[in-house]
Protein backbone atom coordinates (compact mmCIF):
# COMPACT_ATOMS: atom_id res chain seq x y z
CA UNK A 540 0.00 0.00 0.00
CA UNK A 541 1.08 3.55 -0.75
CA UNK A 542 0.27 5.47 2.42
CA UNK A 543 1.57 9.01 2.11
CA UNK A 544 2.99 11.72 -0.10
CA UNK A 545 6.62 11.15 0.92
CA UNK A 546 7.92 14.19 -0.91
CA UNK A 547 7.61 16.56 -3.81
CA UNK A 548 10.87 16.96 -5.72
CA UNK A 549 11.67 20.49 -6.86
CA UNK A 550 14.57 21.14 -9.23
CA UNK A 551 16.59 24.33 -8.84
CA UNK A 552 19.82 25.88 -10.11
CA UNK A 553 21.00 27.15 -6.72
CA UNK A 554 20.15 25.02 -3.67
CA UNK A 555 21.25 27.56 -1.08
CA UNK A 556 19.18 30.33 -2.64
CA UNK A 557 16.14 28.03 -2.90
CA UNK A 558 16.49 26.84 0.71
CA UNK A 559 16.55 30.49 1.75
CA UNK A 560 13.38 31.20 -0.26
CA UNK A 561 11.49 28.39 1.52
CA UNK A 562 12.82 29.52 4.90
CA UNK A 563 12.08 33.22 4.43
CA UNK A 564 8.71 32.74 2.71
CA UNK A 565 7.20 29.81 4.62
CA UNK A 566 9.41 29.27 7.65
CA UNK A 567 10.42 25.74 6.53
CA UNK A 568 13.82 24.61 7.83
CA UNK A 569 16.25 22.06 6.42
CA UNK A 570 15.64 18.71 8.12
CA UNK A 571 18.42 16.89 6.26
CA UNK A 572 20.83 17.53 3.40
CA UNK A 573 23.13 15.26 1.42
CA UNK A 574 24.79 14.63 -1.92
CA UNK A 575 23.62 11.57 -3.86
CA UNK A 576 26.34 10.97 -6.45
CA UNK A 577 24.45 8.16 -8.14
CA UNK A 578 21.46 10.41 -8.77
CA UNK A 579 23.70 13.41 -9.52
CA UNK A 580 22.04 15.71 -7.00
CA UNK A 581 22.75 17.84 -3.98
CA UNK A 582 19.54 17.94 -2.01
CA UNK A 583 17.80 19.42 1.01
CA UNK A 584 14.81 17.77 2.66
CA UNK A 585 12.37 20.17 4.33
CA UNK A 586 10.00 18.29 6.61
CA UNK A 587 6.47 19.64 6.28
CA UNK A 588 4.40 17.27 8.44
CA UNK A 589 4.26 13.85 10.03
CA UNK A 590 1.83 11.42 8.42
CA UNK A 591 -0.70 8.95 9.79
CA UNK A 592 1.42 5.96 8.76
CA UNK A 593 4.25 7.01 11.11
CA UNK A 594 6.28 8.60 8.31
CA UNK A 595 6.47 12.18 7.10
CA UNK A 596 6.05 14.41 4.07
CA UNK A 597 8.90 16.55 2.77
CA UNK A 598 9.85 18.95 0.06
CA UNK A 599 12.99 17.67 -1.67
CA UNK A 600 14.97 20.54 -3.16
CA UNK A 601 17.37 19.28 -5.86
CA UNK A 602 20.41 20.92 -7.45
CA UNK A 603 22.36 18.96 -10.07
CA UNK A 604 25.97 18.05 -9.29
CA UNK A 605 26.94 17.29 -12.87
CA UNK A 606 25.95 18.28 -16.40
CA UNK A 607 24.88 14.80 -17.45
CA UNK A 608 22.52 14.20 -14.51
CA UNK A 609 18.80 13.73 -15.05
CA UNK A 610 18.01 16.89 -13.09
CA UNK A 611 20.52 19.01 -15.07
CA UNK A 612 18.98 17.76 -18.30
CA UNK A 613 15.48 18.52 -17.01
CA UNK A 614 16.45 22.03 -15.82
CA UNK A 615 18.02 22.86 -19.17
CA UNK A 616 14.78 21.96 -20.91
CA UNK A 617 12.18 23.24 -18.43
CA UNK A 618 13.81 25.68 -16.03
CA UNK A 619 13.16 25.47 -12.30
CA UNK A 620 10.02 23.82 -10.96
CA UNK A 621 8.31 20.64 -9.76
CA UNK A 622 10.32 17.67 -11.04
CA UNK A 623 8.60 14.64 -9.47
CA UNK A 624 6.27 13.37 -6.77
CA UNK A 625 7.01 10.49 -4.40
CA UNK A 626 4.66 8.10 -2.63
CA UNK A 627 5.71 6.33 0.57
CA UNK A 628 5.24 2.64 1.33
CA UNK A 629 6.71 0.01 3.66
CA UNK A 630 7.25 -2.27 0.62
CA UNK A 631 8.81 -0.53 -2.37
CA UNK A 632 9.74 -3.90 -3.94
CA UNK A 633 6.18 -5.23 -3.79
CA UNK A 634 4.61 -1.98 -4.96
CA UNK A 635 7.06 -1.71 -7.87
CA UNK A 636 6.32 -5.31 -8.95
CA UNK A 637 2.58 -4.75 -8.68
CA UNK A 638 2.69 -1.50 -10.67
CA UNK A 639 4.99 -3.06 -13.30
CA UNK A 640 2.44 -5.86 -13.78
CA UNK A 641 -0.09 -3.16 -14.72
CA UNK A 642 2.08 -2.15 -17.68
CA UNK A 643 3.75 0.92 -16.15
CA UNK A 644 7.52 1.08 -16.74
CA UNK A 645 9.50 0.88 -13.50
CA UNK A 646 12.91 2.40 -14.21
CA UNK A 647 15.08 0.23 -11.92
CA UNK A 648 15.22 -3.56 -11.64
CA UNK A 649 16.11 -3.15 -7.96
CA UNK A 650 15.41 -0.10 -5.79
CA UNK A 651 18.38 2.24 -5.29
CA UNK A 652 19.44 4.38 -2.34
CA UNK A 653 17.63 7.70 -1.89
CA UNK A 654 17.41 10.40 0.77
CA UNK A 655 18.32 9.43 4.32
CA UNK A 656 19.12 5.84 3.37
CA UNK A 657 15.70 5.17 1.88
CA UNK A 658 15.13 2.68 -0.95
CA UNK A 659 13.65 4.28 -4.07
CA UNK A 660 12.51 3.56 -7.58
CA UNK A 661 10.83 5.59 -10.32
CA UNK A 662 7.92 5.13 -12.71
CA UNK A 663 8.31 6.49 -16.23
CA UNK A 664 6.51 9.85 -16.61
CA UNK A 665 5.22 8.86 -20.04
CA UNK A 666 3.24 6.01 -18.42
CA UNK A 667 1.97 8.26 -15.59
CA UNK A 668 0.23 11.10 -17.38
CA UNK A 669 3.40 13.19 -17.58
CA UNK A 670 4.27 12.91 -13.88
CA UNK A 671 7.64 11.41 -12.93
CA UNK A 672 6.65 9.30 -9.92
CA UNK A 673 8.96 7.89 -7.25
CA UNK A 674 8.21 5.13 -4.72
CA UNK A 675 10.01 5.31 -1.36
CA UNK A 676 10.55 3.02 1.60
CA UNK A 677 12.25 4.91 4.42
CA UNK A 678 15.28 3.45 6.14
CA UNK A 679 14.96 1.53 9.42
CA UNK A 680 14.30 2.15 12.26
CA UNK A 681 11.50 4.39 11.01
CA UNK A 682 10.30 1.52 8.76
CA UNK A 683 8.10 3.73 6.59
Ligand code: CMX
Pocket residue numbers: 548578580599601609610612613622623646653654659661663664665669670671673
Ligand atom coordinates in the same frame (compact mmCIF):
# COMPACT_ATOMS: atom_id res chain seq x y z
N1 CMX B 1 8.56 14.90 -15.43
C1 CMX B 1 7.76 14.71 -16.51
N2 CMX B 1 8.21 14.35 -17.73
C2 CMX B 1 9.54 14.16 -17.86
C3 CMX B 1 10.43 14.32 -16.78
C4 CMX B 1 9.90 14.71 -15.53
N3 CMX B 1 10.69 14.91 -14.45
N4 CMX B 1 11.69 14.05 -17.20
C5 CMX B 1 11.59 13.75 -18.51
N5 CMX B 1 10.30 13.81 -18.88
C6 CMX B 1 9.76 13.60 -20.25
C7 CMX B 1 10.43 14.54 -21.22
O1 CMX B 1 9.73 15.76 -21.28
C8 CMX B 1 10.38 13.78 -22.51
O2 CMX B 1 9.13 13.94 -23.10
P1 CMX B 1 9.00 14.26 -24.69
O3 CMX B 1 9.61 13.07 -25.36
O4 CMX B 1 7.53 14.40 -24.89
O5 CMX B 1 9.78 15.51 -24.91
C9 CMX B 1 10.54 12.34 -22.08
O6 CMX B 1 10.15 12.30 -20.69
C10 CMX B 1 11.98 11.86 -22.18
O7 CMX B 1 12.76 12.83 -21.53
P2 CMX B 1 14.30 13.08 -21.74
O8 CMX B 1 14.55 14.53 -21.47
O9 CMX B 1 14.78 12.49 -23.03
O10 CMX B 1 14.91 12.33 -20.50
P3 CMX B 1 15.36 10.81 -20.36
O11 CMX B 1 14.47 9.88 -21.11
O12 CMX B 1 16.84 10.75 -20.58
O13 CMX B 1 15.09 10.65 -18.78
C11 CMX B 1 13.79 9.77 -17.05
C12 CMX B 1 13.80 10.69 -18.26
C13 CMX B 1 12.45 9.87 -16.39
C14 CMX B 1 14.06 8.33 -17.53
C15 CMX B 1 14.93 10.23 -16.10
O14 CMX B 1 14.67 11.56 -15.70
C16 CMX B 1 15.10 9.37 -14.87
O15 CMX B 1 15.71 8.32 -14.91
N6 CMX B 1 14.53 9.81 -13.70
C17 CMX B 1 14.64 9.08 -12.46
C18 CMX B 1 15.82 9.51 -11.63
C19 CMX B 1 15.72 10.94 -11.16
O16 CMX B 1 14.88 11.72 -11.59
N7 CMX B 1 16.66 11.30 -10.21
C20 CMX B 1 16.70 12.62 -9.61
C21 CMX B 1 15.89 12.69 -8.33
C22 CMX B 1 16.53 11.87 -7.22
C23 CMX B 1 15.62 11.70 -6.00
O17 CMX B 1 14.43 11.97 -6.05
O18 CMX B 1 16.16 11.27 -4.95
Ligand code: CO
Pocket residue numbers: 546548599623625673
Ligand atom coordinates in the same frame (compact mmCIF):
# COMPACT_ATOMS: atom_id res chain seq x y z
CO1 CO C 1 12.74 12.25 -4.87
